[in-house]
Amino acid sequence: MAAIALVTTDMSTIEFDDPDLEPIHAALVAAGHDTVQANWLDESVDWSAFDLAVIRCPWDYMSRVEEFLAWLDRVETLTTLWNPPAFIRWNLDKTYLLTLDHLGVPVVPTLVAASVDEVGEAIAAVVDTGFDNLVVKPTVSAGSKDTGLFSADDPAAVKLAEHIVAMGKQVIVQPAIPSVAEVGEQALMFFNGEFSHAFNKGPLLAHGGGLLSGDEYVEQLSLATPTVDELDVAHRVLDAVRSVAPGLEGRFPLYARIDLVATDEGPLLLEAEMFEPSYNVWLADGLVERFVAAVESVLG
Known part of the structure; x- marks a missing residue:
């Protein structure tokens, strides 16, 4: 039996639930593991008490990236994290x-811009490749936050890019694959x-920004x-x-x-x-058990 933390946040403060959290928690407990849901912002959590911490849904990190990275720096000295912290730092940024x-x-063509002028150049480059529509988003984001689908000549695309740059983030511009x-x-x-x-x-x-x-x-x-x-x-x-x-x-x-x-x-x-x-392990029977088996394999 292992002591496992599923890394979460205060889910009441974010806009969507994690439908994987409870099934994974229950399946790990059923497999005999002492498993808890641990808020990464809770300073009372003793991370050294866990054999393994699995990143699950710390979904407010987007508004406090530097704080989250500092948390990774601290916790990786106290327990084993999966996926590994250095890897998370790499994957967190869509560059x-x-x-x-x-x-x-084979990747969807991706242009990265650090300024509004560079965004204009990226939009022109997308048009030059024959696309009339494009997607604008930050290099660091989740849940389609600050992500928009626009016609290439829509001023709203540049306005969203201005907002992203004002937050101190880089902008990704991609053609909208039909x-x-x-x-x-x-x-x-x-x-x-x-x-x-x-x-x-x-x-x-x-189309034009926002969600369907x-x-x-x-x-x-x-x-x-x-x-x-x-x-x-x-x-x-x-x-x-x-x-x-x-x-x-x-x-x-x-x-x-x-x-x-x-x-x-x-x-x-x-x-x-x-x-x-x-992961959406709730979509079919047996999926969550596959994840539990994977967790047990990294426990050794």
Whole structure:
């Protein structure tokens, strides 16, 4: 039996729940592990009392990134964290997409801008490649926070970029892949490098900014069967990550969600979520047990 912490936050302070948290907690307890949900902001938590801390849903980190990174620095000296802190620091910033693209992974074209002028240049570059629509988002974000879908000539795109820059963040500009607005994204979930399950995430962004669901973040999810090409790209992503990302020491991440989009040329990587993704283990029987088995394998 191991003492395990599932790293959370005060869930009453954020805009959405974590549907994975309770199933994972219950399954780890059922497997005989002394498991608690521990708020990363709770200074009374004795992290050294745990054999393992698994990052689950510290989803308010976006508004206090430096504080969260300092927490990682402190807690990694007290217990074992998965995914590893150095790896989380790398994956937290979406500029990792540039690294994976350089390694030959098929990635949605990604431009990074540090100023509003550079955003204008990035938008022009997207138009030059034949796309009329684009997505603007921060390099550090989750839950589609400060993310918008716009026509390339929509002033709202630049306004959102100005807001992101004013927060001290860099801006990502990507062409809007048409299939995302039609059928959404395909998310492939891996535990310790082994494929577990896939699900489709329906279209989320409203054209012109905001969410299709209005002010509330609502995902439309359904189990999916990945294609051979999707599995191939996902494995290429994981192999590239394992070869270049810090903290893994040649291992696979405990958990990794590979979000792909369909194009005529084949699947492209939109994001590789390996910090605090939703697994959606509640979608089918047996999925949470796969995660428990992965946790037990890193416990040794």
